[in-house]
Amino acid sequence: MNCLAKRRKQLVKHAVALGAAVLFAGCQPHSPEQEQERPLADTTELAQADTATPAQPDSLLQSVEEITLHTVGDEQNIKHFDKDTIAVKAGSLVKLSLVNQGSGQSMIHNIVFTRNGKATQVALAGEKVGAPGNYVPDDTVLVLASSPLALPGQTVSIEFEAPIEPGFYDFVCTYPDHYKHMRGVLAVK
Numbered sequence: 001m002n003c004l005a006k007r008r009k010q011l012v013k014h015a016v017a018l019g020a021a022v023l024f025a026g027c028q029p030h031s032p033e034q035e036q037e038r039p040l041a042d043t044t045e046l047a048q049a050d051t052a053t054p055a056q057p058d059s060l061l062q063s064v065e066e067i068t069l070h071t072v073g074d075e076q077n078i079k080h081f082d083k084d085t086i087a088v089k090a091g092s093l094v095k096l097s098l099v100n101q102g103s104g105q106s107m108i109h110n111i112v113f114t115r116n117g118k119a120t121q122v123a124l125a126g127e128k129v130g131a132p133g134n135y136v137p138d139d140t141v142l143v144l145a146s147s148p149l150a151l152p153g154q155t156v157s158i159e160f161e162a163p164i165e166p167g168f169y170d171f172v173c174t175y176p177d178h179y180k181h182m183r184g185v186l187a188v189k
C-alpha cells in the first residue's frame, strides 16, 4: 500500500468515525434530554394541577346549575312554565326549584325531563300512572329526571345530573292534559 492509499484509508476511517460521532452526537442530545425532561415536565404539570385546582374549577370540578322555574296560570288562563328553554352544561349537577304560582284546583304541576321528542309520549304514559306515581312513568330510558307534584303555592326541588351528551332534551308537566302547554327544551352544552 502506497502512502496515498494509506492516507485515503485513514481519511475514510476518520470520516466513518466522524459520521458515527455526528450520528451519536445527533442522538445524544435527544435521548438523555428527553429522558430527563419527561419526569421534570410531569412533576411540573402535577405541581401546576395542584395549585391550579381552585383557579380553574370548571375543567376539574362538576359545575352546578341552579335554576328556578315558575308556573303561572289558572283554569281560565293557559298554564305554562315561565321559561321555555333551560340551558345547562353537560354533566353538571342541576339544582332545580319549581315554584307553583298557579291558583285553582287543577293547577297541580310537576316537571319531567325526557329524551328529545319524547315529552308527549312520557306525559301520556304518566296519565295512566296517576297521582300515586306523580303521573311519571317508570321509564329510566325516556325519563331523565322528575319532580314530585307541586300544589298551588308550593315549591318542589330536585337535583339531577345533566346528560353527558350535549344536545336537546325536553321537559314537560305530566299532570293530565298539561303537556299541551307546559313544556320546554333542556339545552345541554
Ligand SMILES: [Cu+2]
Residues within 6 Å of the ligand: 079, 107, 108, 109, 110, 173, 174, 175, 178, 182
Ligand atoms: Cu302542570
